[in-house]
Amino acid sequence: MAATSTAAATPISTALANGFLTQGKTCCAALSLVLSGKVSYPDSTVYNQSLLSYWSVQEETVDPTCVVSVSSSKDVALAVFILNLGGKVFPGECDFAVRSGGHTPFAGAANIQQGITLDLSALNQVTPSADLSTVTIGPGNRWEHVYLQLDALGIAIAGGRVAIVGVGGLTLGGGVSFFSPRYGFVCDSIVRFEVVLPSGLIVNATESSYPDLWLALKGGSNNFGIVTAFEATAFEQGELWGGLILNEISTKDAQFAAFEALTGSLDYDPYAALINSYIFTAATNSWITASNLEYTKAEAYPAFFDNFTSLPQIYNTLRISNLTDFTIELAADDPSGRRQLFATGTYGNSAQMMSDIFDIANSTAQALLNVANLAYSLSFQPEPTIITSKAATLGGNSLGLGESDGNLFNLLLTVSWDTQADDALINTQAKSLFAQAETAAKQLGVYNEYLYLNYAASWQDPISGYGSVVKARLQAVSKKYDPTGIFQTQVPGGFKLFD
Numbered sequence: 001m002a003a004t005s006t007a008a009a010t011p012i013s014t015a016l017a018n019g020f021l022t023q024g025k026t027c028c029a030a031l032s033l034v035l036s037g038k039v040s041y042p043d044s045t046v047y048n049q050s051l052l053s054y055w056s057v058q059e060e061t062v063d064p065t066c067v068v069s070v071s072s073s074k075d076v077a078l079a080v081f082i083l084n085l086g087g088k089v090f091p092g093e094c095d096f097a098v099r100s101g102g103h104t105p106f107a108g109a110a111n112i113q114q115g116i117t118l119d120l121s122a123l124n125q126v127t128p129s130a131d132l133s134t135v136t137i138g139p140g141n142r143w144e145h146v147y148l149q150l151d152a153l154g155i156a157i158a159g160g161r162v163a164i165v166g167v168g169g170l171t172l173g174g175g176v177s178f179f180s181p182r183y184g185f186v187c188d189s190i191v192r193f194e195v196v197l198p199s200g201l202i203v204n205a206t207e208s209s210y211p212d213l214w215l216a217l218k219g220g221s222n223n224f225g226i227v228t229a230f231e232a233t234a235f236e237q238g239e240l241w242g243g244l245i246l247n248e249i250s251t252k253d254a255q256f257a258a259f260e261a262l263t264g265s266l267d268y269d270p271y272a273a274l275i276n277s278y279i280f281t282a283a284t285n286s287w288i289t290a291s292n293l294e295y296t297k298a299e300a301y302p303a304f305f306d307n308f309t310s311l312p313q314i315y316n317t318l319r320i321s322n323l324t325d326f327t328i329e330l331a332a333d334d335p336s337g338r339r340q341l342f343a344t345g346t347y348g349n350s351a352q353m354m355s356d357i358f359d360i361a362n363s364t365a366q367a368l369l370n371v372a373n374l375a376y377s378l379s380f381q382p383e384p385t386i387i388t389s390k391a392a393t394l395g396g397n398s399l400g401l402g403e404s405d406g407n408l409f410n411l412l413l414t415v416s417w418d419t420q421a422d423d424a425l426i427n428t429q430a431k432s433l434f435a436q437a438e439t440a441a442k443q444l445g446v447y448n449e450y451l452y453l454n455y456a457a458s459w460q461d462p463i464s465g466y467g468s469v470v471k472a473r474l475q476a477v478s479k480k481y482d483p484t485g486i487f488q489t490q491v492p493g494g495f496k497l498f499d
């Protein structure tokens with residue numbers, strides 16, 4: 001982290017005398033005038049805590065000039081107003097980043113070197129409506145904090161599956177939930193976004209007020225404004241059944257077949273959720289498989305999972321428990337403080353395609369045997385039409401997926417490692433995996449252009465993956481609400497709308 005601690009004292013007059021080349025200090029000083037006590041600088045406890053709470057080392061080691069710890073939507077509105085104005089007066093001096101849980105792996109998605117990071121962590125309200133039909137949650141929540149409160153009320157909302165992950169980014173990028181076969185993507189359940197527009201105006205975007213913005217935010221990430229609250233449809237929810245099963249790699253072909261049958265099922269069980277993973281161990285150049293099965297009813301061993309549960313196992317944690325508990329279990333495998341890469345693809349349902357991906361991954365992983373502390377895994381998740389067709393009944397979303405895409409599956413590659421020196425090799429091998437997978441998918445007739453934004457690598461283009469129609473619509477919404485392109489250029493992090 002940077003070692004300058006004098007920034008707080010830099011008066012605007014000095015900045016002006018220096019010809020405005022203040023690397024954001026002028027803007028930080030202006031922000032501390034209106035948000036007194038909420039602007040922190042390198043070497044302070046608050047600044048350090050904010051950086052340490054990113055998930056990956058790549059994000060944690062980006063050093064913003066200051067961190068603004070907002071605690072209300074009014075704070076966000078004031079900050080955006082100042083940043084907008086400041087960026088007009090001193091171009092390049094008020095670039096900023098928007099950060100909720102900070103779980104995007106790549107550098108700069110939710111943090112910024114020589115700029116201002118707005119940390120939304122304190123926006124962590126969880127407010128059920130009086131009749132429990134909706135819950136309003138702040139973007140700075142981690143899902144564990146949300147579910148602990150909802151479990152106690154016997155309700156749930158469609159949200160993330162891993163306790164530590166943030167609400168803001170996950171929801172604005174789509175969001176895959178245990179409840180997706182019942183309620184669609186996480187964004188599909190949002191009936192109201194409270195948004196701070198580039199002007200600093202706070203508005204509610206719903207199906208009837210700012211409907212174009214409401215639709216755009218369901219997949220459009222940080223391109224339109226800063227969301228300060230999400231109101232989601234809630235439903236009654238008791239305990240669930242599920243857990244983790246480990247199997248020998250010798251079962252992989254049976255698992256690919258089971259996955260294809262399940263994903264293609266004409267009678268998809270809406271309570272079933274599956275993450276089917278293949279984990280590589282470099283030390284022994286070998287693999288094991290790990291499946292997370294969840295059934296969102298307190299019913300043990302539902303028949304829909306028989307093809308998985310009947311395979312010979314090494315170990316399982318299958319049980320009946322509450323939602324919070326299952327999300328804590330999933331968090332155990334993803335500690336923070338490591339270098340991380342996510343990359344993704346989407347393919348038509350096909351066991352042959354899964355097998356091809358496995359072989360490509362195994363061959364590209366051979367170059368990584370000497371990477372210190374390598375963790376490397378493939379996760380396959382069903383994306384059947386029972387999930388992708390929900391949006392159409394709920395006012396739509398901006399992911400560009402629907403019934404006509406047929407039954408799909410998502411591939412997530414997760415790599416973690418220790419040393420920066422290995423970054424280039426890991427990215428090269430990952431790019432090679434996805435390029436070869438694309439060729440194989442085209443040969444098998446299962447290629448799909450959709451890329452899940454929340455799993456995409458910095459070198460992937462999920463906005464284009466939404467398709468040209470959705471992309472053009474998102475660009476038009478940006479021009480309407482953000483005519484000077486604050487969220488395109490002054491907020492450079494994440495995935496942008498214009499090439």
Ligand SMILES: Cc1cc2nc3c(=O)[nH]c(=O)nc-3n(C[C@H](O)[C@H](O)[C@H](O)COP(=O)(O)OP(=O)(O)OC[C@H]3O[C@@H](n4cnc5c(N)ncnc54)[C@H](O)[C@@H]3O)c2cc1C
Pocket residue numbers: 055097098099100101102103104105109110120139160161162165166167168169170171172173174175176177221222223225226227228334454455493494495
């Ligand atoms: C361990 C782990 C488990 C995961 N599990 C799941 C899962 O079960 N389901 C799933 O769908 N995804 C999952 N993901 C992916 C996850 O959706 C993304 O990492 C997502 O970006 C996390 O949101 P965040 O708020 O923590 O991220 P951040 O990195 O803080 O934000 C992500 C992006 O969104 C923008 N953004 C954040 N908040 C706002 C806001 N309020 N207004 C405007 N823009 C904003 C940021 O600027 C940034 O570009 C997982 C990721 C990890 C690391």
Ligand SMILES: *[C@@H]1O[C@H](CO)[C@@H](O)[C@H](O)[C@H]1NC(C)=O
Pocket residue numbers: 001043044045048
């Ligand atoms: C903040 O972190 C830096 C770098 O790790 C460290 O040198 C410094 O002592 C920390 N300061 C405080 C107040 O925690």
Ligand SMILES: *[C@@H]1O[C@H](CO)[C@@H](O)[C@H](O)[C@H]1NC(C)=O
Pocket residue numbers: 148151152322323324325328
């Ligand atoms: C749900 O499980 C969590 C984690 O085990 C536990 O802390 C919490 O008390 C449980 N909630 C209820 C309502 O039982």
Ligand SMILES: *[C@@H]1O[C@H](CO)[C@@H](O)[C@H](O)[C@H]1NC(C)=O
Pocket residue numbers: 194202203204
């Ligand atoms: C947005 O909606 C909420 C809940 O209905 C309301 O309390 C708030 O005042 C609204 N905000 C604006 C700016 O309209």
Ligand SMILES: *[C@@H]1O[C@H](CO)[C@@H](O)[C@H](O)[C@H]1NC(C)=O
Pocket residue numbers: 257258261262263265303304305307
């Ligand atoms: C389980 O596998 C059998 C044999 O391949 C298949 O017919 C059946 O549809 C599968 N069941 C499910 C729910 O996927």
Ligand SMILES: *[C@@H]1O[C@H](CO)[C@@H](O)[C@H](O)[C@H]1NC(C)=O
Pocket residue numbers: 249287362363366
């Ligand atoms: C992975 O590739 C290695 C090297 O080619 C090979 O020896 C091994 O059998 C492969 N593993 C699997 C599970 O196919």
